[in-house]
Amino acid sequence: MAGPTLLISDLHLSAARPAATAAFLALLAGPARDAAALYILGDLFDYWIGDEDIDDPAVRPIVDALAAVSNGGTAVSFMHGNRDFLVGERFAAATGIRLLPDPLLLQLDGVPTLLMHGDTLCLEDAAYNRFRAAVRDPAWQQAFLARPVAARREEAQRLRAISEHEKKSKPAEIMDVTPSEVLRTLRAFDYPRLVHGHTHRPGRHLHPVDGRPCERWVLPDWQQVAAGLRADQGRLSPF
Secondary structure (H helix, E strand, C coil): CCCCEEEECCCCECCCCHHHHHHHHHHHHCHHHHCCEEEECCCCECCCCCHHHHHCCCCHHHHHHHHHHHHCCCEEEEECCCCCCCCCHHHHHHHCCEEECCCEEEEECCEEEEECCCHHHCCCCHHHHHHHHHHCCHHHHHHHHCCCHHHHHHHHHHHHHHHHHHHHHCCHHHHCCCHHHHHHHHHHCCCCEEEECCCCCCEEEEEEECCEEEEEEECCCCCCCCCCEEEECCEEEEC
């Protein structure tokens, strides 16, 4: 299918944020139908307690709209974020999306482009990195998913509240990317263009790495603005 590629992240959809859900459904009903591909780079949902969430009345319209876009010919891909790392194969089957590894290097209109959620670039936030290591462990996930749905939801909301409280006391710089890790990553993947979310600091940055200019694009948080990036004929631009 001909058309642009759209990239978004950090929508944090939930029943408590109907405006973000409405904006996402509008994207799926409009621009996404004319796109060749849609990449969702994590945190589509504010939290995800397992694929039983598909049956939640607040989630079902999102599932159906994603399925309609996928069935219409747009290749929809999803990368796990720090909030929805438990999105699984049942969700993928219901929506027609492809689950992506993080990071993912691909040719985007002929330009080598590295896609990431972005949290692994933030090395200074030691508390978050300890939490990430724990919840990404398969044994932790298996034990969590074995619990009743109500208990999982309560635990997710508890962890969410702790996270929000801790963020208020953290220096802003430790929640942003670690410059040395950005440079290491760009070198490791042979100096690509980098696109990520997570930090909620949207913009375009130029990183000279070993004499090569590398672009780093940060996607916006949809609680600020429902927007993303459009890749067309080798160039990226906000939409």
